[in-house]
Amino acid sequence: MAQxxxxxxxxxxxxxxxxxxxxxxQFGALSALSxxxxxxxxxxxxxxxxxxxxxxxxLFNTITGDFYPTSGRIRFFGEEITTLAxxxxxxxxxxxxxxxxxxxxNLTVRESVYLACRGVSRRRFSLFxxxxxxxxxxxxxxxxxxxxxxxxxxxxxxTLSHGQQRQLEIGLALAGAPRFILFDExxxxxxPTERRDLIAILNxxxxxxxxxxxxxxxxxxxxxxxxxxxMHNGTVFTEGTPDEIENxxxxxxxxxxxxxx
Ligand SMILES: Nc1ncnc2c1ncn2[C@@H]1O[C@H](COP(=O)(O)OP(=O)(O)OP(=O)(O)O)[C@@H](O)[C@H]1O
Ligand SMILES: [Mg+2]
Numbered sequence: 001m002a003q004x005x006x007x008x009x010x011x012x013x014x015x016x017x018x019x020x021x022x023x024x025x026q027f028g029a030l031s032a033l034s035x036x037x038x039x040x041x042x043x044x045x046x047x048x049x050x051x052x053x054x055x056x057x058x059l060f061n062t063i064t065g066d067f068y069p070t071s072g073r074i075r076f077f078g079e080e081i082t083t084l085a086x087x088x089x090x091x092x093x094x095x096x097x098x099x100x101x102x103x104x105x106n107l108t109v110r111e112s113v114y115l116a117c118r119g120v121s122r123r124r125f126s127l128f129x130x131x132x133x134x135x136x137x138x139x140x141x142x143x144x145x146x147x148x149x150x151x152x153x154x155x156x157x158x159t160l161s162h163g164q165q166r167q168l169e170i171g172l173a174l175a176g177a178p179r180f181i182l183f184d185e186x187x188x189x190x191x192p193t194e195r196r197d198l199i200a201i202l203n204x205x206x207x208x209x210x211x212x213x214x215x216x217x218x219x220x221x222x223x224x225x226x227x228x229x230x231m232h233n234g235t236v237f238t239e240g241t242p243d244e245i246e247n248x249x250x251x252x253x254x255x256x257x258x259x260x261x
Contacts, residue, residue: 024069033058054232105157109171116171118136119176147171179208187217
């Protein structure tokens with residue numbers, strides 16, 4: 001039943017947020033990705049799971065344009081973006097967070113989010129001079145709130161805990177008008193409390209914002225996604241609802257048998 005609902009939603013008539021057709025990526029002789037077919041509806045929340053080296057981050061890199069696939073085609077809301085420059089994809093509402101943190105450490109949380117909001121607005125080349133009438137400042141305040149960082153707004157990024165930095169990264173991805181976000185292991189290194197916070201933050205994002213979350217923590221992945229793709233050796237080997245995936249013997253083998261790092 002759940003599968004039918006998910007299947008009919010995915011086959012809906014509107015353009016998909018993402019449509020990958022036969023996407024592959026070679027690094028010399030290594031097939032990091034091969035024959036990836038993936039359709040993600042607008043507003044859908046998808047988890048991508050898989051062992052170390054399965055190709056998850058490579059998949060993100062081809063979607064964002066950090067590098068191009070060596071075969072196949074990628075569409076974003078109906079538009080072909082396979083070889084579009086990364087900044088053009090950002091302009092179209094695609095965002096990502098990285099597995100390794102990439103923050104400016106000598107700004108405060110509020111300044112970082114504000115600059116990100118300015119960066120994607122039309123007046124991106126004007127000077128950094130916040131004013132109360134500044135729309136970017138209002139947006140920054142609401143983002144700081146959305147990622148549960150009101151109390152840290154004036155804290156220097158370099159002095160934040162690892163968990164707070166991951167929260168800030170989500171905030172930066174929310175700057176501008178994102179339509180789809182790729183989260184690369186946002187729960188890595190978080191404490192149990194921080195994980196609960198992360199789940200709450202993701203589940204409270206506006207419904208029109210879809211995402212893919214790469215996650216090793218099955219518990220987090222299944223609570224923040226509607227559909228799950230399992231990767232191994234550069235391919236997707238099974239997909240299903242969180243319920244189906246949790247009860248899949250092959251998945252249990254990987255997650256309970258210690259087969260992932
Ligand atoms: N820039 C690159 N050059 C050469 N090989 C690469 C490059 N990026 C990734 N690879 C290789 O591609 C394969 C997939 O790597 P990828 O980083 O996508 O895995 P992953 O699923 O994200 O793993 P992890 O869970 O460890 O983050 C690996 O064998 C990796 O060594
Ligand atoms: Mg990775």
